[in-house]
Amino acid sequence: MQKQLAKMKQSLFDQGYLDEQFIQLEELQDDANPNFVEEVVTLYYRDSVRLVQNIEQALEKNPLDFAKLDSYMHQFKGSSSSFGAKKVKTECTQFRDHCRAGNADGCKRTFQELKKEYATLKKKLEVYFQFARQAGPVEKACRPK
């Protein structure tokens, strides 16, 4: 189980879904908070729903309020960076670039990509955490190679 878990994690890193920050969070796990990372990720997905909705609504306006969108995305990026959601973060940056360039289409396209990455990561992490729980007590955070 542990091995499988490690493999899963390694793969997530290799594929660029997660970055160093994830490890940082795992290192915070202890007896007091054995499932700390899972809690954080759960909190993130719950809290960001509202933000995603706001952005979607904002993208439907015409013309687009780039400043507002940029601001939303700034928040979103901040949140996503909290647990190392690498691909999501990249899309956020891309989105902000489009905002600054006033590129409405770019924003919309990127946002679709972002949502995809966001959803994909969620699924992958759900599986990962399920495994983690099953694998037993907190394992030491191990850095992927």
Place this chain on the structure above:
Amino acid sequence: MMDLCGFSSPRSDCFPAGLRVLVVDDDPTWLKILEKMLKKCNYEVTTCNLAREALDLLRERKDRFDIVISDVNMPDMDGFKLLEQVGLEMDLPVIMMSVDGETRRVMKGVQHGACDYLLKPIRMKELRNIWQHVLRKRIHEVRDIEVEEIYTMRNVTEQQSDDGKKKRKDTSANKNDDSSSSKKSRVVWTVDLHQKFVKAVNQIGLDKVGPKKVLDLMGVTWLTRENVASHLQKYRLYLSRLQMENELKATLGGIKSSNIYSKDHSSTNVCLQNPLSQTSITMQQKIVTNESYKNLNQKDDSKICEENMNGIISGPTKTKKALLGDVKDPMKSNTSRLSFGHSLPKIEVQSWQEEKSHFQADKPRVASIEPSYGNTKSQGIERVTKVESTAALFSVQPQLTYRHAFEHNLFGDVAGPSYRLWEDELNCFPSQGFSDPPYADYGYHGSQELIADVPYHSLNFDSDYTSDSLEYPVIDQGLFIA
């Protein structure tokens, strides 16, 4: 409950363990993570997701926290504003955080007084060392006192060189006390307290003011000389900055100076400022040679940077000194000053007379004069007018003797045109387009309170102003740079 370190945590004997941190972030994910990280550092953590809530917490229990960490982007209040207020009211070190690491933003943070700016994602190691900011601040507070002593000494020295020596002796004797008592409880300079302070200062006269005298006069038993010295220094710097503003505004003559504080009007102001700007810049250059102040400024600047008031003070101070140097002569003849001052020295009284003719300044209340800037004769009028309009509000306030004397003594010359009550400033600000938020933020209500607040708030300029002040070195641009 305060132990030697000034930390009231039971674990304070193993500083930095037990450091009391207040974390402010509207992102619940980050709040959770930061809380955990800080706890891992053995710090005592309190979380907050609203800026206003954070301010309430800070105000409610003044000595409850050692350091504040806040995100720059908050829904209810701009993080920079929070930063300013915390620095001013509580004088706590504040660390800013953001996922945005743009130089511009970081600079703004520094200008507003942040002692550090962390980029998200934040690592544990970055949080482990935040205690250094707390320590640094305490050390600088001690230095403040020393600087203050020197300042006081200088004032006196200019008048009586003999006494200077005595003062020096006194100072060195006191220094030892200062160092040992550097660990003091944090003082929150409430409006009331500040009023007492200003009153005392005015009574003594800026030329003679010193922390001990002010403390004795204030009669606040729990306040220490160090507290007063530190605050006095900030006050001086504040006055200097105001003076400079006044001077500039005065120069602009009939132009609505209200815009000086507003970024939006910067372009207008810049143009108008040309006449003065040259002088300002020249003066500024001269200031560089003004050793004593330069050193003082540098010290102040670095110190201020540690404290959260720096953005407001450091810039203007430099410029001011510079201006002062040159202004001396022109000042002599020009002074369109309003001085009230039972305790004003002769010269000041004279200017008072002059002033009188200029504006219907019949009220015994004169705005304090900032360090003389020279050219401002007629401009003082504009400023004065403003004062007049708000004069009624300040009937309670002590006089500007302090400022005037300050100016006079420091620079050996009568201060320049615009005088402004410490308190007046606040009232004047709104009319100058000063944004309301600063007031609102303090949560003070009612005219009486507003008046009372004035002095206190004077130190807390809105972010526009604050960010500009650091660029004072080039005055004409300085005031208007966002």
